[in-house]
Amino acid sequence: xxxxxxxxxxxxxxxxxxxxxxxxxxxxxxxxxxxxxxxxxxxxxxxxxxxxxxxxxxxxxxxxxxxxxxxxxxxxxxxxxxxxxxxxxxxxxxxxxxxxxxxxxxxxxxxxxxxxxxxxxxxxxxxxxxxxxxxxxxxxxxxxxxxxxxxxxxxxxxxxxxxxxxxxxxxxxxxxxxxxxxxxxxxxxxxxxxxxxxxxxxxxxxxxxxxxxxxxxxxxxxxxxxxxxxxxxxxxxxxxxxxxxxxxxxxxxxxxxxxxxxxxxxxxxxxxxxxxxxxxxxxxxxxxxxxxxxxxxxxxxxxxxxxxxxxxxxxxxxxxxxxxxxxxxxxxxxxxxxxxxxxxxxxxxxxxxxxxxxxxxxxxxxxxxxxxxxxxxxxxxxxxxxxxxxxxxxxxxxxxxxxxxxxxxxxxxxxxxxxxxxxxxxxx
Amino acid sequence: xxxxxxxxxxxxxxxxxxxxxxxxxxxxxxxxxxxxxxxxxxxxxxxxxxxxxxxxxxxxxxxxxxxxxxxxxxxxxxxxxxxxxxxxxxxxxxxxxxxxxxxxxxxxxxxxxxxxxxxxxxxxxxxxxxxxxxxxxxxxxxxxxxxxxxxxxxxxxxxxxxxxxxxxxxxxxxxxxxxxxxxxxxxxxxxxxxxxxxxxxxxxxxxxxxxxxxxxxxxxxxxxxxxxxxxxxxxxxxxxxxxxxxxxxxxxxxxxxxxxxxxxxxxxxxxxxxxxxxxxxxxxxxxxxxxxxxxxxxxxxxxxxxxxx
Ligand SMILES: [Zn+2]
Numbered sequence: 001x002x003x004x005x006x007x008x009x010x011x012x013x014x015x016x017x018x019x020x021x022x023x024x025x026x027x028x029x030x031x032x033x034x035x036x037x038x039x040x041x042x043x044x045x046x047x048x049x050x051x052x053x054x055x056x057x058x059x060x061x062x063x064x065x066x067x068x069x070x071x072x073x074x075x076x077x078x079x080x081x082x083x084x085x086x087x088x089x090x091x092x093x094x095x096x097x098x099x100x101x102x103x104x105x106x107x108x109x110x111x112x113x114x115x116x117x118x119x120x121x122x123x124x125x126x127x128x129x130x131x132x133x134x135x136x137x138x139x140x141x142x143x144x145x146x147x148x149x150x151x152x153x154x155x156x157x158x159x160x161x162x163x164x165x166x167x168x169x170x171x172x173x174x175x176x177x178x179x180x181x182x183x184x185x186x187x188x189x190x191x192x193x194x195x196x197x198x199x200x201x202x203x204x205x206x207x208x209x210x211x212x213x214x215x216x217x218x219x220x221x222x223x224x225x226x227x228x229x230x231x232x233x234x235x236x237x238x239x240x241x242x243x244x245x246x247x248x249x250x251x252x253x254x255x256x257x258x259x260x261x262x263x264x265x266x267x268x269x270x271x272x273x274x275x276x277x278x279x280x281x282x283x284x285x286x287x288x289x290x291x292x293x294x295x296x297x298x299x300x301x302x303x304x305x306x307x308x309x310x311x312x313x314x315x316x317x318x319x320x321x322x323x324x325x326x327x328x329x330x331x332x333x334x335x336x337x338x339x340x341x342x343x344x345x346x347x348x349x350x351x352x353x354x355x356x357x358x359x360x361x362x363x364x365x366x367x368x369x370x371x372x373x374x375x376x377x378x379x380x381x382x383x384x385x386x387x388x389x390x391x392x393x394x395x396x397x398x399x400x401x402x403x404x405x406x407x408x409x410x411x412x413x414x415x416x417x418x419x420x421x422x423x424x425x426x427x428x
Numbered sequence: 429x430x431x432x433x434x435x436x437x438x439x440x441x442x443x444x445x446x447x448x449x450x451x452x453x454x455x456x457x458x459x460x461x462x463x464x465x466x467x468x469x470x471x472x473x474x475x476x477x478x479x480x481x482x483x484x485x486x487x488x489x490x491x492x493x494x495x496x497x498x499x500x501x502x503x504x505x506x507x508x509x510x511x512x513x514x515x516x517x518x519x520x521x522x523x524x525x526x527x528x529x530x531x532x533x534x535x536x537x538x539x540x541x542x543x544x545x546x547x548x549x550x551x552x553x554x555x556x557x558x559x560x561x562x563x564x565x566x567x568x569x570x571x572x573x574x575x576x577x578x579x580x581x582x583x584x585x586x587x588x589x590x591x592x593x594x595x596x597x598x599x600x601x602x603x604x605x606x607x608x609x610x611x612x613x614x615x616x617x618x619x620x621x622x623x624x625x626x627x628x629x630x631x632x633x634x635x636x637x638x639x640x641x642x643x644x645x646x647x648x649x650x651x652x653x654x655x656x657x658x659x660x661x662x663x664x665x666x667x668x669x670x671x672x673x674x675x676x677x678x679x680x681x682x683x684x685x686x687x688x689x690x691x692x693x694x695x696x697x698x699x700x701x702x703x704x705x706x707x708x709x710x711x712x713x714x715x716x717x718x719x720x721x722x723x724x725x726x727x728x729x730x731x732x733x734x735x736x737x
Contacts, residue, residue, distance in 0.1 A: 196626035200441070202541040202563030202601055205625065272542030316520055318540035320561070 002026045003418065004039045008048035008379065012055060013352035014368035023053055025375040028418035033369055046425070048379050051412065054351045055367045056088025056376030059329065060358040061153070061178075061232055061256060061304035064090075064121070066112060067105065068097025073309040073396045075112035075121060078329070081307070081395035082119035083422040085329040086411025088376040089120035090307070091362060094131065095154035101126040101137045103145040110146050118421050119414075120376070122148040122362065124178065127157050127166050134159075136166065139173055148362045151178035153232055156214055158184055164221050171227040176361055178230045181214035181239065182206075182280065191320060193266040193281040201269060203319070206281050212238035219246045219253050230361055231255040233306050235280040237290030244299040254361050255294075256302035259335035260326055262291045262344075264401065274315045274322035275401040278308070292344045301357045303350075305332035309397020327397030331388055333380065334407030340382070341408060379413035379425075386410055432731040436548040436555040439564035440605035448606060452574050454727035455720065461498055462722055472501035475733055478526055479505045481537040481558070482519075487693060488558050488567075491718075492535050495725035501733075504531070519543060520550060527551040533732055536560075554732040562596045567728060568692055569602035571721040573610065575713050576647055578720070579688050584611030589641040589683075591673060592651030592700060593662075594634075595622040599692045600651055604630050617641030618651075618673065621662040638673050643682040649690040650675050650700045666699055676702040680711075688713045 003025040010021045010033060022037035023030065039045050064078040073081075075092075082090045092109065094100035100109065106123045113121035125147035129135045131154065139150060150170055157163045157179060170177045187210040192198050194205020215231050219242060222229040234240060234257045246253050260278060265285050268276045276282060294300040308325025315322050336354065339345040345353070355378075359367030366374040390403040414422035429446040437443075443451075461469055477496045479489050489505060496503035508522065517525075519538075526534060533554045536544045541561035548555040559565040576583055588607055594600045594616050607614050608631045616627065617635040627634050635641045642648050653669060663669045675689065689705055689712045697703050706712055 194625055196629050199624035199626055200601070200630060202561050202598060204562075272545050313518075317518055318538070318546060319542045320540040 002040060002043040003415070004037060004043050004045040005048045005053055005377070005379065006045055008051050008053035010053045010369060011347055011351045012369040013348050013356045014055065015370055017369070018348055023369060023377070025377070025415070025418045028375055030369055030371050030373045030375050032371055046413070048413070052347065052380040052382055053369070054378045054380060055355040055369055056414070056416065057086045057333065057354045057378045057411070058089045058358040058364065058367065059087050059304050059307065059332065060091040060302060060362055062090045062092050062307035062329065063095065063309065063325070064092040065096060065309060067108060071311050071396070072314070075109060076116035076118070077394060077396045078307070078309070079113065079116040079118035079121060081329040081393065083414040083416070084394045085331070086333045086378045086380060086414055087119055087329060088378060088414055088416045089122060089364065090329070091122040091124050091148060093124055093151060093153040094126040099126050099131050101129050101131070103138070103141050106142055106145040106147050119416060122364065124149045124151050124153070126150070127152045127177065128162065131155055133157055133162060136162070136169070139170055139175055143173055143175055148364065149176040149178055151180065151232070153178060153180045156180050156182045156184065160217060160221065163218055164225060167222055167227040167229060168225050171225070174363060176228060176230050176363070178232050179214065179218050180232050181211045181218070183210045183213045186210035186213070190281070191277070192269050193283045195266060195284055197266045197269055201272070208236040208238050208283065208287070211236050211280055212242060215239045216242045219243070219251055222253060223251045228252040228254070233258050233261065233280060233304070234291065234294070234300060235261045235283050235287060237287045240290045240294035240299055244294065244297070247299060254301045255299070256304040257291050257295065257300050258304060258306045259328065259332050262288055262295065262339065263335050268401065272319045273401065274317070274319055275326070275399055277319060277322050277324055278326055279324040292339070295339065295353065296344050301353060302361065303332065303336050303353045304358065305329060307395070309395050310399045311396070312398070315399050325399065326401065327393060327395045327399050329395060330393050331400060331402045331405070331407065334386070334388070334410050335402070337382060337408045375415060375418040377413070377415040378411050380409060381412045382409040384409045384412070436544070437566055437728055437732065438544050438548060438555065438557045440566050440569050440602040440609070441564065443566070443606070445609050448570070448573070448609060451570055451724065451727050451731065452577060454731060455570070455574050455723040458723045458726040458730070459720070461726070462719065467498050468500060469498065470500045471730060472496070472499035472733055475532045476502040476504065477533045477535065477729060478531045479503060479535045480508065480522070480526070481506065482508045482543070483537050483539045483559070485537055485559065488537060491721045492558060492725050495722050495729055498722070499726055499729060501729065519546060523547050523550050527553060533729060556728055556732070559598055561598065562601070563598050564602045565598040566602050567721070567725055568599050569606040571717055571724040572603055572649065572690060573606055574720045574724055575690065575717050578716065579713055580646060583607060586646040587613045587615065587644055588647040588649065589645040590614065590616045590649045590651060591638050591641055591675065592618050593622040593653050593657065594618045594627060594651070595624045596654065596657070597651045603649065604632055615641045615645070619663050619669070622657070638675070639679055639682055642679060645683040645687055647688055647690060648675060648680070648683055652692060652694070653696060653699060670699045674699060674702055675705055677704065680705060687711060690714065690717060693718070
């Protein structure tokens, strides 16, 4: 089956294309992109007038919980959430049970992804065995098995010498290293951002410098070693400033932030609602402003939602005992569209941060609508207001502070390898 | 105002000045009952109160228990464990079970900040926060305010110094909210390591020297120091803490000549307050605080049960 998308606004940051055109998909690849294309025989034609046609969106930071915590999420339910949220591909963090620190776990995840047959799943392998921060995993073997990057996410790599060796060894293999920046000695026991609200709520705080210090340290290590490094879920004004300065002097650093860090502040915690409990924690209004500036000026390359699904039992407890995280795949695009409404990002910039940039950082193919490219495509209706209904999430994790939120638009078609994996064109 | 319309007493942050007045006046009227030969009135006969304590606290629990009994309510004590390692029944399950037994009021003490707020949202019964982590301890602040009013005749315009571990003190937070609302000038002092960030935004002046806080104070409220904070490097040793923050004859001279000394108890003698100050009934009102605690808790139980009906 071939596909002809007629009359959409084609946005392809890989070729700086932004214009109303048709897009023809044949045998799983982009066949043509131009005005007034004719449908060859056996072609499904879809009118996408008024809609955005984008390279398939990629979320480079999700937690799929399988193996080990299937009650929270599985590869299949996570992949279903991904395509419903407009993502044709996601990269999943290794903090499963057991940790993805060996070839067999990486292969297991890829097998599950194949069975689900929805979004592309790119496993990220652990830096250290068991994510214990001591012994390096077999980077080359893991890459060979299909891992696209290395991270101990969920935890930081606290040992500076281990981080140095990891960056050096991974660089020689072309593997990206992703750091979760948190100085554990400064964040110990912390439940939320340290500031006025932690003071009045009587909760132990996580100071912004817990993030800034490790971001700064690892940027210095990457600079010294001449390697790349990617900084996960940036939440502080300090980290944005450190990243901006590092990029200016030519350090090969890239960084991501998540929708909740440009949408919410620590003031949201005044009711002790555990849906707002994330790590890094929600910061101040000044941090939110700095994150938006970092997105606008290119300091922050990527929007990735840190999809962290949890079961009700993980969240319906005292704040102190509740798990960190937001089930984010199905609201990430809608929240990010607000950045366009607010004048923070242009359409091409937003699309680049959600497709081309993560693809480049992880050395993934595609993220392009050029003829010959793999037909991973997301069609977005920017003007389809909807209200977030947590019960309707495909993800097993209904843990989100955005239930009931009005969002401006959403993905209406998610096409992976030329096949429609999600079709919300008709639904309202 | 003659009635409390709130379902729960979660913290001083949510109480209005009128509500505080009502609680204090009601408590003052109950004080007399505790001096009678037969210290019991039938006001809450047939009502049941559960004291659900996830943290050991003989003082507060006993105070609530006596308060309930003096009003003829049935009081039941439940001690629970919060060990997150040995996961027992969750707070939510416990709450649903208790709700099914249909008590009128649940008094909750919990080590996690916000636990009473979670419980209040789940059950139809009234919840009284008897201390949640480092967050609030409203009945303590109310009994402190009752004691200040009793000794000073007013709260508005007084300079009140809180000294010690402000960071981890629910007593400090509740008093800051309450005393500020009642028009006092609140100053705090303690080691910089135990001074929470942006505390000034709560409407207090903050100092690291006890002397700076207690100068010209009408009330000096000393807070309890947890000995284990030393292990977290929040202060180097009890010896040095006592040298710098213990209220003694010398530094107490800086306060007004008629200043009173308060402490929520239990006291680490010689660490927070020197024994001669603590035991001097000329200015120590620590035992009055205990007596007023029962009256304030009677008032809270009474008003939450629909008082003045
Ligand atoms: Zn992380």
